[in-house]
Amino acid sequence: MALIRLYCSEDRFQIWQVKELLESRGIPCFVKNEFAIGAMGDLAPFDCAPEVWLTDDEWQPRAKRLLDDWLSEQRQCTQEWRCAHCQEDNGGGFEICWQCGEERPAETE
Ligand SMILES: [Zn+2]
Numbered sequence: 001m002a003l004i005r006l007y008c009s010e011d012r013f014q015i016w017q018v019k020e021l022l023e024s025r026g027i028p029c030f031v032k033n034e035f036a037i038g039a040m041g042d043l044a045p046f047d048c049a050p051e052v053w054l055t056d057d058e059w060q061p062r063a064k065r066l067l068d069d070w071l072s073e074q075r076q077c078t079q080e081w082r083c084a085h086c087q088e089d090n091g092g093g094f095e096i097c098w099q100c101g102e103e104r105p106a107e108t109e
Helices: 012-024 057-078
Strands: 004-008 029-032 051-054
Touching: 004 012, 004 057, 012 029, 012 051, 012 057, 051 057
Parallel strands: none
Antiparallel strands: 004 051, 029 051
């Protein structure tokens, strides 16, 4: 049993979302460096970014799977897509082109 770092992001909002996600599945975790941003001093920014840690590395495979699912969901929501019909760029939250009403193309990955 050991502490292990699961996730690191400059986006504190995302950090808390990950923590909530893990806790909702009963995975013990905590946030490190929560307040470090803005007080970086001589440290490299990466060292100061907030991190989500697991209190027990036995949870890692499960936590990692949850996190991967969650991240790909997030990507789909935030990724812009280009309309095949009118070439307009649309925000990830749109299912149809806001300009011409063409449907969003299926994920190609
Ligand atoms: Zn369009």
